[in-house]
Amino acid sequence: MILEGNERGFGAELARHLLNTRDNDHVTVHAVEGFIADDLAGAFAESEAIAQGTQCRKYLFSVSLNPPPGAKVTVEEFEDAIGRIEAKLGLAGQPRAIIFHEKHGRRHAHCVWSRIDPAHMRAINMAHSKRKLMDISITLYRDHGWSMPEGFLDHARRDPLNYSRAEAGQAKRAAHDPAAIKALFKKCWEQSDSRAGFAAALWTEGYCLAHGDQRGFVAVDADGKIWSLSRWCGVKPKDLRARLGEPNDLPSVEDAVKLFEGLPLADPKTKVIPTSREFAESLQRLVESQRQERDALIAAQERRLVAETLARKARMPRGLRAAWARLNGSYERLLGELAREAAACATRDRAERQELIDRHLADRRLLESRKNALDLSKALDEIFLEAVRPDRRQRLLLPNDAAPFTRAQLAEKPDLILMHLSHKKASFRDLDIKRALTEFIDDPLLLRSAIDTALVSPELVRLENGDFTTRDYRDTGQKLETDAKAMAASGGFAVGAHHIEQSMQEQDKRLQDRFGALLSDEQRTALRQILGDDKFSCVVGLAGSGKSVMLETAHNAWTRQGIRVHGAALSGKAAEGLRNASGIESRTLASLETSWKNGYEPIAKGDVLVIDEAGMVGTRQMMRITTKLRKVGAKLVLIGDPGQLQPIEAGAPFRDLIESHGAARLEQIHRQKEAWQRHASRDLAEGRIQEALKAYDADACVHRSAGQEAALTALLEDYIKDREMGGPSSTQLAFAHRRKDVFALNQAIRRALRLSADMERDTIFATETGPRAFAPGDRIVFTRNDKELDVKNGMLGTVETADANHIAVRLDGDTTRRVTIDPDRYRHFDHGYAVTIHKSQGATVDHSYVLASRSMDEPLTYVAMTRHRDTLRLYLNQEDQPDWSTLANTEPRPRIIRARRFEQS
Known part of the structure; x- marks a missing residue:
């Protein structure tokens, strides 16, 4: 067992700590020996009074005895260990008290000796006590056959990071070096921008942020030493308060010390890991029941002891019989027999008490394993609780949005x-x-x-x-409507019926061979519309409704007719997706407009331009595209869903155009495998978010927690579990709206994966959003289009090799395509375990994980919850969850899209 000892003063405080039943399930005073007083407070006060006659102020020596997890240690075995300690440290015969504590389903002991030798009125020297206790620990591990900790076998193999955070932090910083200590505090202050970040940085270095009696904000280390943050950070008190707020709700110095000792705090607000109310109530009922059961056993044993003692006493001979018994020797034999019976009864009573204690510890461990907030294995606890803390080497740097004018220009022309x-x-x-x-x-x-x-x-x-x-x-919107109306009224783009039928038949054969399916009636209707005579057509396709299959078929038909087809989208990733899914050569709208501006005419009269994700295009850009195509004499086909992500620029022209000109519709969803999930996606598309949420909640896919750290921990658990079960062929992606949340997700998932598996050493690279560490196996996302690399903003891949000069990446979707990044030339990349919801539109993965926030509106929620094939998990936390009640009371989005009828050809 682990033995930890230290010299102590302040006996009254120690007695209160040892008798604390609030933070321990059970407290048993096993023995108070060698003192006049028979209680702890009195015994320690007695030692303090004797110590007044000496120069010793730490007049007690306290040792905690902690068996390894799962070990069953009897009272006799604890007493044997205490006896060895006394013999080794020279404490034999000294007054002592033995106390047992039980909490979290484990039992440990405390033994406290008086150090004062009353015969010589001096304190017993405790030289080399730590080494001696270590020797006893090693002996106990060997005698009991327990698995020996590595540090016991070879001190050189003892890694301080395998122990407490306090020990790890103390090992990392320079001992008693004022310059190093000041540099450490200043680094923690400079790398954080909030109270939570500063507290996390200090905690990582072995300090706890606390409030002092008069100093305001202080840091407390594992030894209880208090450090003034104003002094050591070189920051004025008012600047501390400006960033950190008021210190009143921080742990006190005493509570901070208890944190390092691993003891629960008196105030539930300051607990490291919050427990649920249900668990607290269950724990209270269990402890009360166990205490009653122990009291009942003790009372029953005391009654039985009295009865058995009286029965043994009645067997003793009296008078002449007693005298005759002494003469013939039977008296001594009877006394020996009664003593053996009494000893057997005492052994039986101890065994009954030990059996009850063991059962109670097992029941407590069972309850602990069922605790909702901590329903993770010990290994996952270590991984996730460490993983959600940020890597100090990597920071998030967000660019400022520059205005198109200076302050001086605005002042002159408001x-x-x-x-x-x-x-x-x-x-x-x-x-x-x-x-x-x-x-x-x-x-x-x-x-x-x-x-x-x-x-x-x-x-x-x-x-x-x-x-x-x-x-x-206003003029832009009117111009857009005029041009669209004129194009819709003109013709010349009809595809022959035989080409349409041949293209449909070929697609049906491919679908039949691959999936056992055929084109749906909706897809056939949409095909006949966009392959019709009009120069302007719209198709509304819900998320996962098979737009890509429909466009692939249309591309085939147009090609058969001899019509050139061009594709475009707002983002490079969407353009790449359009090309890969339909075979239509595609580019970004910005690239297309740049060509026109430079005098190139990539689209000629009689050509067709298909714009995917048209719902994300703003009014001004849509007007410029439409006007140009009308002038050229080309056809425009808009594909999208106005209910998904809205344009970044002003206006919602796609919604306006389909309301004024009508659109074919694809509402039959194919992406999700489960029928109930497809129904939930339809609910999301039509604004019934609460209905969809209820469906996923009923399937245990919605995790609710009190704060973001708990939500992150739950997300990590699910991510790791799915990764282990799904294998390398299964695709996973986490989503959030805000970039800071995506950063937190990427950091947390990456650290969890690195802690749960052996990964190669990483290399730090300077990116546009701050330093990032990459190693082989990491996920990566590209955040800007690049012609030389032939990558698009939003593309994902896996790092194969990484060093200071390059990163080799295998791109998703094509196992043979690899790119090599020169980090000095191209800095627009980040970790790709999580992406923003804006980058996710059009993406499809097997398993998706959505970290919700109050900034998520209806379209964002719709997109985020429809990216998956197999599973979706949604993580809500009370500190930052969307206003679902407002969304629930919102009427479903009006779908005033006129269906157009077309003659079957």
Whole structure:
């Protein structure tokens, strides 16, 4: 067993700690020996009084005896270990107290001796006590046949990181070096930007953030030493409060010390790992029941002891019979027999008590294993609790959004703010104008003047509902509608019926061979629309409804007809996906517009342009594309879902166009394998988020927790489990809306995987969003298009090799395609275990994990919850969950899309 000893003073405080039944399930005072007093407080006060006659202030020596997990150790075995300690440390014959504690289904003992030798009135020297206790521990492990810790076998193999955080932190920092200590505190302060981050950084280094009696914020180390953060960080107290808030709800110095000792805290707010109310209530009932059962056993044994003692006493001869018994020797024989019976009864009683204790410990361990908040194995606990803490080497650096004008330009011409607003919003209020100007102009008088100027600008147009837009945006929308209407009214693009039928038959054969399926009626109807005579067509396809199969068939038919087909999308990844799925050569819309601007004409009269994910295109860009195609004489086919991610730029032109011109619809979902999941995806598409949530909740796919760390831990557990069960062929991806949440997910998943498996040493690379560590086997995502590498923003892959000069990556979807990154030239990459929801549109994986946040609106939720084939898991936490009640009360999205009828050819 592990033996830890130290010299102690303050006997009253130690007595309170040892008798604490609030933080221990059971406390048993086994023995108080050698003292006049028969209670702990009195015994320790007695030792303190004797110590007043000496110079010793640490007059007690306390040893904790902790058996290894799962070991059953009897009272006699604890007493034997205590006897060995006394003999080794020279404490034999000294007054002592023995106390047993039980918590978390384990039992350990404390033995406290008085160090004061009353015969000589001096303290017993405890020289080399740690080494001596280590020797006894090793002997006990060998005698009991317990598995020996590596550090006991060879001290050189003792790794401080395998022990407590406090020991690990103490081993890493320079001992008693003021310069090193100050550098450590300053590093923790500089690398954090919040109270939680600062506390985590200190904890990693072996310090606990706490509040002092008079110093405000302090750090406490494992030895109980208090460090003034204002002094050691070189920061003024007011700056500490500005970042960290008020210190009142932090642990006290005493509670911080208990944290390092692994003891539960008095205040449940300061516990390291929160427990659920249900578990606390179950624990209270179990402990109360066990205490009653032990009291009942002790009472029954005491009654039986009295009865058995009286029975043995009645067997003793009296009077002349007693005298005759002494003469013939039977008296001594009877005394020996009665003594043996009494000893047997005492052994029986001890065995009964030990059996009850063992059963109670087993029941407590069973309850512990069922605890909802900690329902992980010990190994996963270590992995996940360590993994959710950020890697100090890697930080998230987000670029600032630059305005298209300077402060001086805005002060001179305030109505520039109107174009700035209309670039993101189709309409806005006067309050939006005031807020936007406030971000750039500090002077109240100049601000008032700028607001007045902007509100009377001729560029400002008031709408019927009282909101505003700009004249430019209004004219853009009108121009888009005019061009779309003209294109829809003109023809010349009809594909022959025999080409259509041949293309459908070929696709049916492929589908039959691969999946045992055929084109659906919806897909056939959509094909006939976009292959019709009109120059303008729209198809609304819900997430996973088979748009790619439909487009592949249309591409075949157009090619048979001799029509050139071009593809485009807002993002490079979507364009790449369109090309891979349908065979249509595709590019980004920005690339297409750049070609036109530079005088190139990639699209000619009679060609067809298919725009995928059209719901993400803003009004101005849609107008420019439509106007150009009308002028050229080409056909425009828009494919998308207006209910998914909305345009970053102002407007929702795809929604407006399908409402005014109609669209074919693909509503039969194929992506999810389970029928109930396909139904839930339909609910999400039509705005019934609560219905979809109920379906996944009923299948235990929704995890609810109190905070983000618990949500991260649950997500990691599921991710690791699915990875182990699914193998390398199974695809996984986690999603979040905010980039900081994606960063946290990537850090947590990566660290969990590295801790759970042997991975090669990583290399730090400078990326556009901060330092990132990569090693072979890591997942990677590209965050900017690059022609030389032929990668698109949002592409994923797996790192095969990584060193200071290059990263070799195998791209997803094509096991033969590899790219090599020169980190000095291309810095736009990040970990790819998790991505933003915006990057996920169009993606399909086997298992998806969604970390929800209050910033997730209806379209974001729809996209995030429809990326999977097999399983979706949603993680909600009370600190940062979406306003589901608001979404639940929202009417389903209006689907005022006119279905168009087409003659069957």
